[in-house]
Structures are given as C-alpha cells and as structure tokens.
Amino acid sequence: MQTFVTVADLQGFAPAARKLGLSPPAVTRLIAALEERLGTRLLQRTTRKVALTDAGARYLERARRILADIEEAELAAESERTRPTGRLVISAPVGFGRLHVSPVMAAYLKRYPEVSGELRLEDRMVNLVEDGVDLAVRIGQLPDSSLVARQVGDMRRIVVASPAYLKAHGEPKTPEALAQHEIIQFGASALTADWRFARDGEELRIHVAPRFTSNVSDAAIQYAMTGGGLTRVLAYQAADAIKRGWLKAVLQRFELPALPVHIVYPTSRLLSAKVRAFIDLVVETADWKFGQ
Numbered sequence: 001m002q003t004f005v006t007v008a009d010l011q012g013f014a015p016a017a018r019k020l021g022l023s024p025p026a027v028t029r030l031i032a033a034l035e036e037r038l039g040t041r042l043l044q045r046t047t048r049k050v051a052l053t054d055a056g057a058r059y060l061e062r063a064r065r066i067l068a069d070i071e072e073a074e075l076a077a078e079s080e081r082t083r084p085t086g087r088l089v090i091s092a093p094v095g096f097g098r099l100h101v102s103p104v105m106a107a108y109l110k111r112y113p114e115v116s117g118e119l120r121l122e123d124r125m126v127n128l129v130e131d132g133v134d135l136a137v138r139i140g141q142l143p144d145s146s147l148v149a150r151q152v153g154d155m156r157r158i159v160v161a162s163p164a165y166l167k168a169h170g171e172p173k174t175p176e177a178l179a180q181h182e183i184i185q186f187g188a189s190a191l192t193a194d195w196r197f198a199r200d201g202e203e204l205r206i207h208v209a210p211r212f213t214s215n216v217s218d219a220a221i222q223y224a225m226t227g228g229g230l231t232r233v234l235a236y237q238a239a240d241a242i243k244r245g246w247l248k249a250v251l252q253r254f255e256l257p258a259l260p261v262h263i264v265y266p267t268s269r270l271l272s273a274k275v276r277a278f279i280d281l282v283v284e285t286a287d288w289k290f291g292q
Contacts, residue, residue, distance in 0.1 A: 001063045003030045004042060008060050009129045011049045064267065084274035085114040091128070091136040095217055096236060097121040100288060101137055108281050115274055128266050135265040135275050139234065142260075146267045150279055153261035153288025156235040159195075160247040165227040172230070175199075175206045175254050182229030185210035186220035195232055197254040204254070221247070234259075235290035261288050 007016040007027065017024045035042050042056035052060060088108075092101040102119060109117050120126070126133055128147065139155050159172075165182075172178055175197045185193055185208070197204045212228060214220045217237040224231045225246045241247040263279055265271070282288070 147264040154258040184231035185213040
C-alpha cells in the first residue's frame with residue numbers, strides 16, 4: 001500500500017523506487033501483486049508516466065487514511081517522537097526567505113538542538129514530495145492540490161517612488177496617471193506589462209511601458225530610490241526603504257486585496273512534531289502581516 005501511494009505521488013515506478021530504496025522491478029512486482037489481489041487495475045502505464053485509474057483514485061484516498069492511522073499509532077508508541085528530531089527541509093522564495101524565513105530557522109534550530117535544518121531559497125514552485133521538502137512558504141493564491149495550507153500572514157502589492165521623484169514629477173492620484181510617469185518594471189520578461197488595481201470592487205488593468213525592467217526586486221527598488229520612477233513590488237521588498245524614508249507608497253486606495261502567505265506541507269492526518277514546531281514558532285515570533 002505504501003509503495004502504491006508513493007508511485008501515485010511521484011507518477012512513476014523509478015522515482016518511487018529511489019524514494020523507497022527498492023529496485024524498479026521490485027516496485028513493479030509489488031504493484032502487480034496488489035492489483036492481482038484486488039482484482040482491478042489501479043494504475044495506467046505509459047512510456048512516459050503512470051496515471052491513476054478511477055478505481056486507483058478511490059483506493060488512493062482510502063490508502064492515505066489507513067497509512068496515516070498506522071503512522072499515528074507508531075508515533076504515539078514511540079515517546080522520543082514527541083519532541084522534534086531529524087532533518088527539516090524548508091523551501092521559500094529567495095527574497096522573502098532570506099529576510100524573514102532564515103531568522104525563524106535560526107531560532108528554531110537553537111530551540112530544538114536535535115533537529116538539523118536545510119533552507120532552500122528558490123523562486124519556483126517545488127514538488128514537496130518529489131523534492132523531499134517538509135514544508136514550503138508560499139506567497140499568493142494556492143492552486144488546488146493535495147497539500148495542507150496554513151495561512152501565517154498576508155502581503156500587499158504596492159507602488160512606490162522616492163520622495164525626490166514625487167516632488168519633481170508629482171504624485172499620481174489615479175492609476176491612469178501612470179501614463180505620465182517613468183515606470184520601473186519588476187518581474188516581467190517583456191518590455192511592456194499591465195499593472196492591476198481595484199476600483200469600486202472591480203479589477204482595473206493599466207498598461208505601462210517601463211523604461212527600466214529587472215527580474216530582481218533589489219535592482220528595481222534601488223533604481224526607484226535614485227529617483228528613476230515608480231515601481232510595483234511586494235510590500236516586504238520595500239518595507240525597509242519606506243521605513244527609512246527612501247521610498248513612499250502611492251495609489252494605496254487602489255490596491256488589490258492582499259495576497260495570503262501560507263505554509264504548505266503534504267497531506268497527512270498526523271503532522272510531524274518537527275513541522276508542527278516550526279509552524280508554531282512562525283505564529284509565535286514572526287510578523288508576516290504585510291497587508292495593512
């Protein structure tokens with residue numbers, strides 16, 4: 001049953017074999033024996049990957065519950081598992097992870113000396129199961145998935161410029177006024193883009209023609225601080241510059257609703273002590289509310 005769940009999660013016999021420490025033929029034999037005993041096909045094999053049949057999808061849901069019950073019974077019987085131990089692997093966006101997740105990880109490892117940690121900073125959506133990640137920090141709306149999500153903060157998207165630029169060129173009062181300003185684009189590969197705002201409950205798209213574009217927020221913010229124009233970033237990326245008076249937020253009443261900040265982890269009825277302890281520490285010590 002564990003082999004079947006692993007094959008279904010990783011969509012392949014070879015990656016499942018690597019994760020389980022078995023040979024691919026052994027995994028194939030286990031699945032074939034399970035299907036023979038049940039008298040039905042659980043997986044459709046192709047040359048590129050495997051997919052669940054309808055019966056397989058129903059069996060997978062029940063198998064997860066059964067395996068979670070077994071894990072819960074085993075962990076309850078092992079008193080040493082009540083305290084965080086082992087290795088904790090966390091994935092987070094590069095900028096947010098460096099500024100906000102890394103300090104929590106440092107405090108966590110100091111509090112729980114029996115845990116070793118790895119923080120992977122990357123601006124891509126990792127596959128937690130396939131990449132061996134215990135939990136991930138994600139900013140934005142989450143796609144439907146088998147992951148469990150715990151909201152731990154929120155994040156505004158803001159338009160900022162230096163006080164010197166605003167004094168020289170005036171502060172835009174409406175999104176349409178951006179057409180008369182120098183624009184710094186962060187995160188777009190194209191030379192043109194749309195910035196989204198909200199007005200009277202409706203979404204408003206404003207076409208902007210950037211004079212400067214960068215895929216790195218630090219570069220966009222630095223150029224804005226020198227008086228280069230207006231840029232649109234996540235609130236945490238400009239928080240320090242705003243606090244120091246180097247940048248000022250504008251068009252705040254036209255901002256879209258704040259994005260949620262989640263911690264996500266693979267579906268399980270029983271949350272491991274090491275993951276639960278990290279989430280609790282974030283809630284206890286971290287101020288990830290950038291939506292006000």
